[in-house]
Amino acid sequence: MMTGEQHPSPPPRDPAARAWPLEQHFDAGSLYALRASAAAHAAAAGLSRQRVYDVTAVVHELAAKAVLHGAGHGRLRMWTQDGYLHCQVSDPGPASRNGTGTPPRTVPWPAEHDHGLWIVAQVTDKSSIDHGPAGTTVTARFALPAAGA
Amino acid sequence: MxxxxxxxxxxxxxxxxxxxxxxxxxxxxxxxxxxxxxxxxxxxxxxxxxxxxxxxxxxxxxxxxxxxxxxxxxxxxxxxxxxxxxxxxxxxxxxxxxxxxxxxxxxxxxxxxxxxxxxxxxxxxxxxxxxxxxxxxxxxxxxxxxxxxxxxxxxxxxxxxxxxxxxxxxxxxxxxxxAAATYYADPLLRICRQYAPPGIRIAGELDYQAEQPLALAETVRLGGDITVNMTALAFIDARCSLMVADAARTIAAASRRVRLRCPSEVAAAFARLGLAGVPGITVVTDDDR
Structure with missing residues (x-):
């Protein structure tokens, strides 16, 4: 289950890690390619088949939200840091609400509005949302398997 | 001829x-x-x-x-x-x-x-x-x-x-x-009728952009018990998961049985939606067969 945080994850401090392992732009026509990239990077990070699917689903939901309710396009960044796989989706569109916050954690059935964010909250280990004049950035984090596990 | x-x-x-x-x-x-x-x-x-x-x-x-x-x-x-x-x-x-x-x-x-x-x-x-x-x-x-x-x-x-x-x-x-009656087909998604057992088969990747072709109304119209065969479904997003779950609940509410066959990853998504315990709805993974 996720733990909400008030601010998005900072970029990696290690200068060698400044080159994002994955940085990919997307729009409505490239969500399939985005999912494929996310799945490949999650698998390369050592996540299980189920968690690879979860990462793919989260990246899709965040990107779809940017397409449907944000600018219509956006950018995915993925990297590993401090034992987590970070998936950061940002778009320069208008925020749906002001301020910072976390994805909704309890959405009863039937769930329609913001169901994608509810999924994000359900399957990520940590996540955060930052809304501002420059757009919206959501960072979802998935714990990496312990070394040797 | x-x-x-x-x-x-x-x-x-x-x-x-x-x-x-x-x-x-x-x-x-x-x-x-x-x-x-x-x-x-x-x-x-x-x-x-x-x-x-x-x-x-x-x-x-x-x-x-x-x-x-x-x-x-x-x-x-x-x-x-x-x-x-x-x-x-x-x-x-x-x-x-x-x-x-x-x-x-x-x-x-x-x-x-x-x-x-x-x-x-x-x-x-x-x-x-x-x-x-x-x-x-x-x-x-x-x-x-x-x-x-x-x-x-x-x-x-x-x-x-x-x-x-x-x-x-x-x-x-x-x-x-x-040939199988095909409701929708493109390079990413194929939705066709399933004959044995009756229902529909969804293969490929299904997201909100394909919600119109999803043709879930067809499963309701078919009558009788229904199987939604998703064993070759590689991805389904939140909106379409909801649509499938909603259709399953509607059918089950009419005293018809619904069987959702899917990969375990997709089954987990349906479990999150609370389908596991709904009378008349069975979620089956390949591991259960």
Whole structure:
């Protein structure tokens, strides 16, 4: 289950890690390619088949939200840091609400509005949302398997 | 007689010489199972010739809710290889193969069956078999045997493996063209009707951009118990998961049973939506089969 945080994850401090392992732009026509990239990077990070699917689903939901309710396009960044796989989706569109916050954690059935964010909250280990004049950035984090596990 | 524009496998009847072109094994197994199921239900003798072992054929039918055991025991059904029937070893002769079929038709009459159904996987013709150039003559011979009979033959061709020239050369000898009713198909997604057990099959990747083609209304309209076969579904997003779950709940609320077959990752998504404990709804993964 996720733990909400008030601010998005900072970029990696290690200068060698400044080159994002994955940085990919997307729009409505490239969500399939985005999912494929996310799945490949999650698998390369050592996540299980189920968690690879979860990462793919989260990246899709965040990107779809940017397409449907944000600018219509956006950018995915993925990297590993401090034992987590970070998936950061940002778009320069208008925020749906002001301020910072976390994805909704309890959405009863039937769930329609913001169901994608509810999924994000359900399957990520940590996540955060930052809304501002420059757009919206959501960072979802998935714990990496312990070394040797 | 040239094949008509297309028929449902459930519409086949006496004298039909049907050409089934399939694109994937699941489609072949589904349509074959429906052909066999309806034949057995009608009291006909049924023969399934393929590369599948008899045990494999039984397992495939059982996976689709059809128990062929009693029919096998009483001789109403046969599941066997093409070798030794339509061809001998690596040799094929159209006249001999058509003669074999005529013999089976006559035998079924003597055994008291009101008719005969034969499903033939034509994949043997892709192997190095002498006489395979007689394939069109064989199809013509089948048409002659079936004329005025109470038999139906379903010839099954893999449209990805048979070249278009071969398919065109045999098509004209069939009276019917059969394929799964396809509601939607593009490079990422295919949604078609499933015949055995009844329902729909969704393969590929399904996201909100395909919610219109999802055609879930079709599952409601079909009536009876429904299977949504998603075993080849690689991805489904939140919105479409909700649509499937909502349709399942609607059907179950009408005292119909809904079976969702899917990969374990997709099953987890349905579990999050609370479907696991809903009366009338069963979520089945490949691991559960």
């Amino acid at each position: 040239a094949a008509d524009a297309g028929a449902q496998v459930t519409e086949l009847t006496d004298e039909d010489h049907a050409c089934l072109t399939f694109g994937e094994p699941e489609e072949l197994a589904d349509l074959t199972a429906a052909f066999i199921r309806d034949g057995l239900a009608g009291g006909l003798k049924v023969m399934w010739l393929s590369d599948t072992s008899a045990a494999g054929a039984v397992a495939e039918l059982a996976r689709r809710g059809i128990d062929p055991g009693p029919a096998l025991e009483r001789g109403q059904m046969t599941a066997a290889a093409c070798d030794g029937r339509l061809l001998s070893g690596q040799a094929f002769r159209a006249r001999d193969a058509a003669g074999w079929l005529a013999g089976q038709l006559e035998a079924s009459r003597r055994e008291g069956f009101p008719g005969l159904r034969v499903a033939v996987d034509m994949s043997w013709a892709l192997r190095p078999v002498t006489g395979v150039e007689e394939l069109p003559a064989f199809e013509e011979g089948i048409a002659a045997v079936l004329a005025g009979s109470t038999a139906a033959v379903l010839c099954q061709y893999d449209r990805e493996k048979f070249d278009p020239v071969t398919l065109a050369s045999v098509a004209g000898f069939h009276t019917r063209s059969v």
